[in-house]
Structure formats: structure tokens, C-alpha cells
Amino acid sequence: MPMAADDIETLIRTAIPDAQITITDLAGDGDHYAAHVVAESFRGLPRVRQHQAVYAALGGRMGGVLHALQLTTAVPKE
Amino acid sequence: MTDDIHARLQGLVDANDVVLFMKGSPLFPQCGFSSRAIAILGHLNVVFESVDVLQDQGVRQGIKAFSDWPTIPQLYVKGEFVGGSDIMMEMFESGELQQLMEEKGVAQAA
Numbered sequence: 001m002p003m004a005a006d007d008i009e010t011l012i013r014t015a016i017p018d019a020q021i022t023i024t025d026l027a028g029d030g031d032h033y034a035a036h037v038v039a040e041s042f043r044g045l046p047r048v049r050q051h052q053a054v055y056a057a058l059g060g061r062m063g064g065v066l067h068a069l070q071l072t073t074a075v076p077k078e
Numbered sequence: 079m080t081d082d083i084h085a086r087l088q089g090l091v092d093a094n095d096v097v098l099f100m101k102g103s104p105l106f107p108q109c110g111f112s113s114r115a116i117a118i119l120g121h122l123n124v125v126f127e128s129v130d131v132l133q134d135q136g137v138r139q140g141i142k143a144f145s146d147w148p149t150i151p152q153l154y155v156k157g158e159f160v161g162g163s164d165i166m167m168e169m170f171e172s173g174e175l176q177q178l179m180e181e182k183g184v185a186q187a188a
Contacts (some may be wrong), residue, residue, distance in 0.1 A: 047168065048147075048161045055148050063148035071164045 002031040003065055008058070012037060015057030026070070034070040041074045083140035091154045095184045096126035099141050100151040104128050111163040115151040118163075120171045125185045156182045 005023040012021050012035070019039040026032040031036045035054070042050045044055035062069060091097050102108030104116050116158035119126050121175070131138040131150050138150070145152050145159045153160040155178060176177070 047165050048159060050145060051161060051165060060148070063142070063150075067149075072168060 003031065003061070005033060008033065008035065008066070008069070011059065011061075012057045016041060016053060020076070020078060026053070028070075032033055032068040033066075035070070036072045036074070038074045038076055042073055047073065079143045080136070083136045084144065087137070087140055087144045094154075095182070096124055097154040097177075098126055098128045098151055099127055099131055099137075099154075101130070101132050103130055108132060109150070110149045111149070115153065115163045115166055117122040118175070120167050121170070122176060122179055123187050124179050125187050127179055142147040155179065155184065167178070173174050175186060 005025060006025075007066055009021050009023055017041050018039070018041055019037050022036040023040075024033055024036075026035040037054055038052075042053070045053070051071055054071060054073065058066060058069075092147055098112075098115055098119060100107060100109075100112035100115060102112055105115055107113035116128075129137065131141060139153060141150070142148055147159070147162060149162050151166075153162070153166055160169070160178070162173075166175060169178070
């Protein structure tokens with residue numbers, strides 16, 4: 001089952017409250033998304049850990065209902 | 079994950095400088111993300127081993143727990159988990175992945 005962009009954003013925001021989240025529906029089908037997550041709490045973490053924090057927020061949906069979520073992460077610019 | 083699967087996965091990442099766990103083979107990737115990962119490794123021109131997770135359900139499920147990572151493909155360099163295809167793309171575009179391969183002394187493909 002596809003997920004709504006708002007649901008993805010809510011899950012991420014709940015786990016990472018300071019996150020700035022941009023969700024893009026890549027194919028317009030509600031099933032292929034890109035998420036860009038910027039959070040101060042990512043500072044100092046390797047990229048793998050930043051992505052793992054987002055996956056943890058999605059609580060097991062990644063790789064299941066969310067096969068096609070293209071993820072990029074960053075820390076806020078100074 | 080059984081001890082047996084864990085030992086096999088550990089053996090694979092220990093025995094090869096670069097290992098890509100993927101869906102399908104380098105010539106016939108079975109998923110766009112795996113295909114993208116192969117293209118990146120091709121551009122880097124490094125020697126790598128690939129493991130087709132579709133051939134073995136134990137490996138397919140085991141690798142997710144092994145890496146604490148929910149999706150395939152997954153890249154290991156010198157025993158260290160680097161990430162999935164999005165991280166590979168980000169690192170490739172910024173030149174970090176090339177740098178990592180050089181720093182780790184990964185062999186170039188002929």
C-alpha cells in the first residue's frame with residue numbers, strides 16, 4: 001500500500017522534532033518519493049547514521065510499504 | 079538471523095575489499111536501486127564482489143539485521159558498511175566515494 005506524503009512527514013517529525021522535511025512525489029503516483037531531511041541533531045553523525053535515524057522514524061515501513069523512498073540528509077548551514 | 083548466516087555474511091565482507099549486496103547480478107540488476115549502485119561502482123572502476131540476495135532468502139533477510147539497514151543494495155568497503163544507493167549517489171557526486179576507495183587502498187579494475 002502506498003503512503004501519503006503527509007504521513008511520511010509526520011512520522012519523521014515525531015522522531016526528529018527539529019527536522020526540516022521536504023517530500024517530493026517523484027512519479028505523481030503516491031508511491032515514489034524523495035525525502036530531504038535537514039536536522040541539527042544530525043551534526044557530527046556519519047551519513048549512514050543520519051539515514052538510519054530517518055529509517056528508525058519510519059518504524060519498519062522502509063523496505064516494505066516504502067520501497068521507493070529516495071533519501072538525502074543534511075545538517076543546517078551555519 | 080542464524081549464527082550460520084551471520085558467519086557467512088561476516089566472511090563475505092572480510093574476504094572482499096568491496097562487496098555489494100544487490101538484487102540480481104551486475105549484468106542483470108533486478109531493481110533500479112541496484113542498477114544505480116552498479117553504475118556507480120562501474121564509474122569508480124574498482125574491483126568488487128556482488129552478492130545476489132534474491133538467490134538466498136536467508137541472506138536477503140539476514141543482511142538487513144547484519145547492517146541494521148532496511149533496504150537493498152548495501153555497500154561494504156573493507157569490512158565497513160557504507161550505506162545504500164542514495165548514500166552511494168551522494169558520496170559519488172561529491173567525490174567522497176572515490177576518496178574513500180583511494181584511502182582504503184581498494185584495487186582498480188583492469
